[in-house]
Amino acid sequence: MKIGIIGLGAVGSASAFLLASKKIANSLFFYDVNKDLANAQKIDLEDAIFDVKINVVDDVSAMLECDLILFAFSALICANRVDELRANYDICKEICPKLSNFKGIILIATNPNDSIVFYAQKLSKLNPKKIFGTGTSLDTQRLRAILSLKLNISANNINAYMLAEHGDTMFFAQSISTILNKNIKDFFIDNNLEYDYLAIEKEVITRGADIFKVKNKTEYGISSTILRIISCIKNDEKKIFPLSVVEENLAYSYTYLLGKDGIDRKISLNLNEDDLIN
Numbered sequence: 718m719k720i721g722i723i724g725l726g727a728v729g730s731a732s733a734f735l736l737a738s739k740k741i742a743n744s745l746f747f748y749d750v751n752k753d754l755a756n757a758q759k760i761d762l763e764d765a766i767f768d769v770k771i772n773v774v775d776d777v778s779a780m781l782e783c784d785l786i787l788f789a790f791s792a793l794i795c796a797n798r799v800d801e802l803r804a805n806y807d808i809c810k811e812i813c814p815k816l817s818n819f820k821g822i823i824l825i826a827t828n829p830n831d832s833i834v835f836y837a838q839k840l841s842k843l844n845p846k847k848i849f850g851t852g853t854s855l856d857t858q859r860l861r862a863i864l865s866l867k868l869n870i871s872a873n874n875i876n877a878y879m880l881a882e883h884g885d886t887m888f889f890a891q892s893i894s895t896i897l898n899k900n901i902k903d904f905f906i907d908n909n910l911e912y913d914y915l916a917i918e919k920e921v922i923t924r925g926a927d928i929f930k931v932k933n934k935t936e937y938g939i940s941s942t943i944l945r946i947i948s949c950i951k952n953d954e955k956k957i958f959p960l961s962v963v964e965e966n967l968a969y970s971y972t973y974l975l976g977k978d979g980i981d982r983k984i985s986l987n988l989n990e991d992d993l994i995n
């Protein structure tokens with residue numbers, strides 16, 4: 718797979734390493750406004766992995782031949798989502814119109830994720846099935862990791878979701894979250910474990926900020942999410958991810974089936990008032 722990465726900071730470079738080492742990408746295209754950084758990431762990665770071809774390009778239009786482009790750029794990372802949006806919207810204004818003829822898939826990790834997905838889709842005019850954000854996929858992964866520790870059961874057996882905004886207002890969709898055919902809440906109760914829905918939800922929501930406070934980056938979680946999403950596309954796995962997709966002039970995370978052509982279809986859910994108690 719030929720994959721373009723825009724922004725070779727922590728998220729872009731960790732994703733490049735995973736995509737190359739897991740043999741999802743055999744050819745990578747790097748673009749960063751800091752070309753020296755993109756070149757240094759290329760050389761470092763070439764030292765680690767021998768069978769991947771890496772091109773550092775001067776403009777995103779050189780990525781039109783890629784199968785997929787990852788947005789991992791950021792001009793500003795801070796606690797204020799509005800300032801972040803202003804800075805990253807300006808980058809979208811510059812690059813998205815250049816990608817309007819792109820035939821592949823654009824996956825967006827840049828924050829604030831839902832807003833950037835919305836503007837990138839509008840500015841590129843691409844089909845929303847081909848341009849979408851990681852949304853609450855990382856938060857869903859975090860939720861499963863937290864539940865796994867509390868329940869002492871593999872995260873692979875936990876079918877739980879965070880939905881809506883990738884930010885402070887996202888929610889733990891407990892009514893549809895299960896282990897086998899048992900609702901997550903009942904699973905806690907049956908195992909004599911304390912079930913504090915709001916505490917679990919809060920732990921997921923604050924997890925990124927808690928990591929960021931200390932290390933100023935949060936690249937491992939999101940790069941593994943990116944790997945899972947791109948592997949699903951490459952292998953046409955038709956897995957369900959909570960992705961941020963533009964629909965009816967809004968972008969937020971809902972459950973979508975993903976395959977080689979991007980979003981295959983939306984999977985509707987029977988949410989209920991239990992999900993809205995916060």
Ligand SMILES: NC(=O)c1ccc[n+]([C@@H]2O[C@H](COP(=O)([O-])OP(=O)(O)OC[C@H]3O[C@@H](n4cnc5c(N)ncnc54)[C@H](O)[C@@H]3O)[C@@H](O)[C@H]2O)c1
Nearest residue numbers: 724725726727728749750751789790791826827828855939
């Ligand atoms: N969606 C998620 O769940 C999630 C998780 C973690 C991080 N993120 C987001 O991913 C983005 C990147 O985070 P990071 O930690 O890698 O940041 P970083 O600062 O390490 O890297 C950002 C890179 O973008 C480059 N850049 C700046 N302006 C550019 C432009 N005009 N064109 C191309 N490249 C440009 C910078 O030179 C830098 O190398 C941020 O928006 C961050 O909030 C998202």
